[in-house]
Amino acid sequence: MDPDGLQSYLDSFSNRDWQQSDDGAGPIRFAMVGLGWWTRDKAMPAVDNSTFCETTVVVSGSKEKAEDVAAGTETVEAGLTYEEFHDGAAVEAYDAVYVCTPNARHLELVESAAEHGKAVLCEKPMEATKERAERMVETCSDEDVTAMIAYRMHTEPAARRARELVREGVIGEPIHVHADMSQDILGWGPDQWRLDPDLAGYGTSVMDLGIYSINTTRFVLDRDPVAAQSMMHSDHEHFSDVPDEVAAFTVALEDEIYATCTASQHAHINSHLRIVGSDGVITIEPAFHTASGFEVTSAGTTIEVDTEQVDQMEEEFDYFADCLLDGREPHATPEHGLVDMRTIAAIHEASEAGETIEIELER
């Protein structure tokens, strides 16, 4: 593609190329399960601003917190405890469930949602272990509910546009990838579920941050992981229960493309995704905390592409709702999320064994 062709191709991109429903469709009424800061400060405002979604129920471990949040949100009809949610309280008041709790609590909440016949939007990583993730896949399949794992990069314009360019062959055959997502969570204090393996799962940095590198690479390249190797360690006392204060891992994807990645919950905040192909390079930077564009080099020309800085959570909720309204399956099914869980398990196993670990692929 020549530079003019590339530019006109880029200009033709629409942020919501996925949208099938009319703007007036909906709303999909959500029960927001888990009322931590992400739900309150990110997800609920996004839903409030969204085209297709509405928060009608909130669910928390604390009845008081649930009722406080309910009282503070006009659209909310009920503030429930987890127990009340499991028991089916207010099931007529919501169509779908957003699960945003510590990883190890996702499964039971998704099981109840599925038993109530509700659609499920579950935060990533989908659970604490691959075995529990497998059970979630089975549950959603058995109960025949539409479920999606909440990968917000799938509706991020920079990632979608980069994906289109890769598909169009703008950088030729993809050869290798570099990706990093790092941040410093010690500012949030030592008492965090992300540092507790009973709640977080295999560890903290790969589970919580590395998953962005893995999943976004899969998404942009349309290829899945087949093997992993890694090194990781924890030195700081607050990381003494998890193995990966910092981790470096390489994931081999289909077609022998290597993604070399790093992740740390105790480093300067930073992220990037860089794809080198036979004929060009695409770099998204920053990539995962927020994104507003990327750089593409192809046929000797480098173009800086500005993309709109969207509210990623708003896009994600509306995409999921659009899938429900349209009756189609989201891209990030539980089966899709399970591939990341198996990859993360392999990364941790590889570090312990000091060996390259193959990843079971079932598609």
Add this chain to the structure above:
Amino acid sequence: MDPDGLQSYLDSFSNRDWQQSDDGAGPIRFAMVGLGWWTRDKAMPAVDNSTFCETTVVVSGSKEKAEDVAAGTETVEAGLTYEEFHDGAAVEAYDAVYVCTPNARHLELVESAAEHGKAVLCEKPMEATKERAERMVETCSDEDVTAMIAYRMHTEPAARRARELVREGVIGEPIHVHADMSQDILGWGPDQWRLDPDLAGYGTSVMDLGIYSINTTRFVLDRDPVAAQSMMHSDHEHFSDVPDEVAAFTVALEDEIYATCTASQHAHINSHLRIVGSDGVITIEPAFHTASGFEVTSAGTTIEVDTEQVDQMEEEFDYFADCLLDGREPHATPEHGLVDMRTIAAIHEASEAGETIEIELER
């Protein structure tokens, strides 16, 4: 360091902070051994423009080529075959030897240079295998000659300045590193010594390109490798004799810093070096084919640092000559180069074994 402090620190940097001799010192007279395109198009023009160096002898496998090059270069007194060089022809006409032949031919040439009592500047990688590199170390030590492995990034202002900032703690404690050097050598045709393991050594992409990522990381961080893991493969027919048309490798350095690297001789030309610390980030891009600056983020401020685009070979030759004139040891001794050879051997062994390989450290 606050932004103003950082800027004034950057402004105080001198490209030739290493120079000890007066500009009028010298010259150091060089025998250029191996007259491929790099010597003729890069090294000899650099020497011609240099402050301290002069080409007085040229050495080639072909007497005709040696005499042709000699005839075309005013300062050259003799054009020799390798055999004549080994036999000590024209030894009074040069003070030092620059060895730029296929990797597997370095050792014997360095041995003769050392026997003639000449200083040695030997291209990287220093030899084809770590065992032959060890013999080179012994030879230079036994004959007590000053020898340097030709790492041109050691006198590249962008790398030196980044190194100073890391030493000053501008990005805090280094946590992890990303580095890539890739290019496409198939444009040079299939008949290349870099694709012949008898001449190149363990492989092509790690030996020839990955060494920049390894060595520059060592240089900028002042830490050496302790373990390596890797994945590599060759698909294209011209790479059928070497294992690493593309390679991804992670090197653990002292203090558990991970450098995740890629290298390919069959990808879009591309390079970068990115160091993430506890308090900031330094990115040199492009890094290894040529460099003209870097970006540093520290204490919430990002500064683009422009460095002079020097002739890296001119800087390298003058640095080596300055060491000789000053009677001091260069940074990149053969012992220093041997660490890279052991690292590269470990990277190849790791790929074959599918295991993390420890690297013997002797300093």
